[in-house]
Amino acid sequence: MLELKDVSKRFGGLAAVDSVSLVLQEGRIGALIGPNGAGKTTCFGLMSGFIRPDQGQVVFCGRDITGWPAHQVSREGLVRTFQIVQPFTGQSVLENIAVGAQRRRSRGAAIAFAAEVAARVGLGEELAKPAESLPIAGRKRLELARALAAEPRLLLLDEVLAGLNPAEIAEVVPLIESIRAGGTTVLMIEHVMQAVMSLADEVWVLAHGSLIAAGTPEAVTRDPAVIEAYLGPGAAARLAQPT
Amino acid sequence: MHTPAPIGRTPAAADAPPAVVHLLGGTRRSIRLLGLIGMALACAPLVVRSEFHLTFMTLALYSTLLGSAWNILGGFGGQYSFGHAVFFGLGAYTGAILQVHAGLPAWTGLLAGSAIGGAAGAALGAISFRYGLRGSYFALVTLAMAEVFRIIANSVPFTGAGVGMMIELRSGPADLQFESRQGYYYFALALALVALAVSSWVRHSRFGAALAAVRDNEDAARALGIDATRIKVAATALSGSLMAAGGVFYLQYFHYIDPMLVFGPAVSVEALLGPIVGGLGTVLGPLIGAFALALVSQVATQALGQAPALSMALYGVILIVMVTFLPRGLGRLRLRRGRHA
Numbered sequence: 135m136l137e138l139k140d141v142s143k144r145f146g147g148l149a150a151v152d153s154v155s156l157v158l159q160e161g162r163i164g165a166l167i168g169p170n171g172a173g174k175t176t177c178f179g180l181m182s183g184f185i186r187p188d189q190g191q192v193v194f195c196g197r198d199i200t201g202w203p204a205h206q207v208s209r210e211g212l213v214r215t216f217q218i219v220q221p222f223t224g225q226s227v228l229e230n231i232a233v234g235a236q237r238r239r240s241r242g243a244a245i246a247f248a249a250e251v252a253a254r255v256g257l258g259e260e261l262a263k264p265a266e267s268l269p270i271a272g273r274k275r276l277e278l279a280r281a282l283a284a285e286p287r288l289l290l291l292d293e294v295l296a297g298l299n300p301a302e303i304a305e306v307v308p309l310i311e312s313i314r315a316g317g318t319t320v321l322m323i324e325h326v327m328q329a330v331m332s333l334a335d336e337v338w339v340l341a342h343g344s345l346i347a348a349g350t351p352e353a354v355t356r357d358p359a360v361i362e363a364y365l366g367p368g369a370a371a372r373l374a375q376p377t
Numbered sequence: 378m379h380t381p382a383p384i385g386r387t388p389a390a391a392d393a394p395p396a397v398v399h400l401l402g403g404t405r406r407s408i409r410l411l412g413l414i415g416m417a418l419a420c421a422p423l424v425v426r427s428e429f430h431l432t433f434m435t436l437a438l439y440s441t442l443l444g445s446a447w448n449i450l451g452g453f454g455g456q457y458s459f460g461h462a463v464f465f466g467l468g469a470y471t472g473a474i475l476q477v478h479a480g481l482p483a484w485t486g487l488l489a490g491s492a493i494g495g496a497a498g499a500a501l502g503a504i505s506f507r508y509g510l511r512g513s514y515f516a517l518v519t520l521a522m523a524e525v526f527r528i529i530a531n532s533v534p535f536t537g538a539g540v541g542m543m544i545e546l547r548s549g550p551a552d553l554q555f556e557s558r559q560g561y562y563y564f565a566l567a568l569a570l571v572a573l574a575v576s577s578w579v580r581h582s583r584f585g586a587a588l589a590a591v592r593d594n595e596d597a598a599r600a601l602g603i604d605a606t607r608i609k610v611a612a613t614a615l616s617g618s619l620m621a622a623g624g625v626f627y628l629q630y631f632h633y634i635d636p637m638l639v640f641g642p643a644v645s646v647e648a649l650l651g652p653i654v655g656g657l658g659t660v661l662g663p664l665i666g667a668f669a670l671a672l673v674s675q676v677a678t679q680a681l682g683q684a685p686a687l688s689m690a691l692y693g694v695i696l697i698v699m700v701t702f703l704p705r706g707l708g709r710l711r712l713r714r715g716r717h718a
């Protein structure tokens with residue numbers, strides 16, 4: 135479904151993403167994890183056409199989409215959300231979601247569909263509220279709803295669980311599972327490991343722009359390189375020693 | 378809300394939450410309101426007998442046209458132009474050249490002028506937005522464009538250079554010149570209503586939703602498949618086309634144009650002031666703003682006499698007051714409560 139081939143992006147002297155290659159199969163939930171500043175969001179930018187890679191290729195559904203403008207990538211079915219939520223301020227929740235829904239619909243049909251999507255993500259009671267009046271959990275749901283309304287083939291979720299309390303997380307996790315069950319492939323960036331463990335079929339670990347591990351959640355969390363990337367050099371050895 | 382749908386109605390409509398019903402009904406409400414306003418304004422000459430008052434209303438409607446034109450790009454699109462005179466002047470000069478040099482009737486000038494205004498809008502939009510100009514940079518480019526065209530009109534022979542152009546006096550609807558004040562009133566009303574109808578379409582259409590999305594968050598809009606550049610170019614074209622029609626009206630009304638009159642900054646200011654006073658990005662804002670401003674400048678003229686730069690100074694003061702105390706415009710004072718209900 136999605137393939138990165140040796141993709142790199144530098145910001146000045148900093149290699150934000152350094153020769154990353156990965157393949158995500160259709161119908162799966164993948165997770166991209168790694169410490170802060172590892173280059174995860176930059177990876178999403180490269181996949182979705184917001185950032186042009188310095189090197190490498192992005193292939194989506196067999197098509198080389200490297201260098202395509204963002205709106206065209208989205209129309210192809212690869213839709214991202216933003217880590218820092220990006221509502222259409224001044225517009226209601228319903229209007230926000232309807233923008234996502236109107237790609238293949240008339241305005242009227244988009245509004246009706248937007249209401250359905252809102253109900254599905256738990257925003258059914260907030261339709262008329264201005265987007266900026268929602269609490270953070272609501273805004274994250276809105277970000278998700280808007281992307282979902284675009285009916286993507288591949289959905290990129292950038293930390294949609296960040297800032298949510300455990301009860302809210304427990305609500306959104308099954309929602310993500312149901313999105314996959316509905317036929318949408320999902321790639322998520324997530325720091326909430328409990329969600330990664332329960333949702334992801336496959337995990338990629340990024341540190342300082344490079345992939346340091348890939349595999350099932352269980353395998354990856356046992357990988358000493360991953361533990362050291364998160365906790366510092368020598369951490370894996372210290373953890374392995376009984377204290 | 379949870380009762381079963383009555384037979385014969387689509388379930389979606391029957392079960393729809395109030396917010397959905399409200400948003401879906403926007404177009405119908407807007408058409409009804411514009412119809413009522415249009416009818417009231419069409420009947421106004423039956424009541425307003427004095428030439429003075431009818432002239433006042435004619436010029437306020439003309440100002441509504443300019444404001445609505447500007448509002449499509451500036452209000453609904455969030456791209457503030459300081460040089461809408463460029464489209465106005467192109468419309469006016471197109472009309473004048475077709476009549477004076479080609480001997481064509483004025484209505485061809487209205488069509489060709491609007492078309493050229495639209496094309497100029499598309500070109501200016503394409504140049505600016507392709508290269509990512511925003512905010513004050515876009516404003517400065519438009520301002521510069523109007524100045525460039527003012528200088529061109531001042532220099533080339535077929536525009537009469539600095540002397541300007543005068544059209545022949547001929548009365549008749551096809552010549553878009555009228556012997557009675559009423560004639561001009563209805564001409565201005567027709568143009569203003571077209572501009573308001575276009576605004577209403579923008580407000581409630583898919584195109585308008587995309588335009589507002591780009592205005593409110595361009596990255597989010599792009600992530601949802603909206604071609605931000607194309608949408609902004611289209612809005613500039615639409616805006617330019619209506620603005621050029623305003624230029625043709627000016628020509629038919631005053632019979633005389635020169636570079637400063639039609640490409641000068643006063644026109645650009647008049648176009649942006651109405652919507653800012655009345656309510657940016659609303660359908661009726663430019664109408665409310667135009668009548669409010671016409672009233673204020675009328676009162677000021679009567680109180681202080683005709684001083685040359687008076688209106689500009691006054692507009693400056695109004696702009697500062699509005700932006701400071703009522704940034705959402707007069708129209709929103711009343712509408713605000715109902716907006717998200």
Ligand SMILES: Nc1ncnc2c1ncn2[C@@H]1O[C@H](COP(=O)(O)OP(=O)(O)OP(=O)(O)O)[C@@H](O)[C@H]1O
Pocket residue numbers: 145148150168169170171172173174175176177217
């Ligand atoms: N537009 C930019 N210009 C310059 N540097 C940038 C830019 N975007 C990101 N960076 C840098 O690139 C690196 C990777 O950033 P990125 O946002 O991709 O990290 P991340 O893995 O998403 O981190 P987090 O978990 O904190 O969201 C960081 O050092 C960041 O400061």
Ligand SMILES: [Mg+2]
Pocket residue numbers: 174175176217
């Ligand atoms: Mg990030």
